[in-house]
Amino acid sequence: MKRKIMNEMKLCFVSDSRNESFARYSVTAFAAQLDPNMEELADIRTAVSEAVTNCIVHGYRGRSGKITVDAKLFDDRSLKIRISDRGCGIENIDQAMQPLFTTDTSGERGGMGFAIMQSFSDRLDVNSKPGRGTTVTMTKKLK
Numbered sequence: 033m034k035r036k037i038m039n040e041m042k043l044c045f046v047s048d049s050r051n052e053s054f055a056r057y058s059v060t061a062f063a064a065q066l067d068p069n070m071e072e073l074a075d076i077r078t079a080v081s082e083a084v085t086n087c088i089v090h091g092y093r094g095r096s097g098k099i100t101v102d103a104k105l106f107d108d109r110s111l112k113i114r115i116s117d118r119g120c121g122i123e124n125i126d127q128a129m130q131p132l133f134t135t136d137t138s139g140e141r142g143g144m145g146f147a148i149m150q151s152f153s154d155r156l157d158v159n160s161k162p163g164r165g166t167t168v169t170m171t172k173k174l175k
Contacts, residue, residue, distance in 0.1 A: 035106040039065060043101040047092045047117065049085075051099070055115075056080040059103050063111050068174045075152040076111065076172065082145045083115040083168045091119025091166055109174045110154075116167040122160035129158065 041062050045051045056077045063076050080101070087099045102114040122128045129146040150156045153170040160166040 035108050035110065038105045038107050040102070040104040042103075044098055047088045047095075047097045047099050047119075049088055052081055052084045052088065055084045055099070055101055059101060059113060062103050063105070063174075066105055066109055066111065066174050072172070072174050076113075079149045079152040079170050079172075080113060080115070082148045083113075083170070086145045086168070087115065087117040087119065087166070091117035091121075093120060095119075110171060111174065112169065112171045114167060114169045116165060118165040121162040121164050122158070122166055123162055125158050125160055 039062075041058075043055060043058055045054065059080045060073050060077050063073070068076070084099060084101070087097075091097070091099075097117060097119055100114075100116050104112045106112070129150075146156070146158070149168065149170060152172070154173050155169075155171040157169040158166065159169075
């Protein structure tokens with residue numbers, strides 16, 4: 033049986049770290065329509081925060097660009113979040129998804145972003161093209 037979309041939203045904002053909190057709170061406020069528990073809200077907030085931060089830090093690498101967040105609520109109480117940038121892209125997705133791998137040379141990043149997103153999602157898909165950007169799609173079924 034195909035899931036039915038109950039509601040959807042779209043945000044587009046500049047890749048400024050100040051917008052990370054805007055994105056995570058907007059998505060959790062949207063997801064609140066499904067009456068998630070506190071743990072589920074925290075999972076959503078954390079996953080969105082990691083994905084948006086990856087766009088800012090790794091996708092744009094100090095340059096300005098746009099980040100787009102699409103979210104959909106389905107009749108089976110699932111939430112699908114797609115976060116995309118048009119940054120530098122990822123050369124090797126499998127390598128990038130390994131815990132502790134990072135392209136950040138400053139030593140400030142721990143390389144756990146994808147691992148965190150994966151642990152807080154039921155499904156994580158990453159699509160990327162070098163020079164064209166990255167799209168992360170996370171799906172979470174709420175209780």
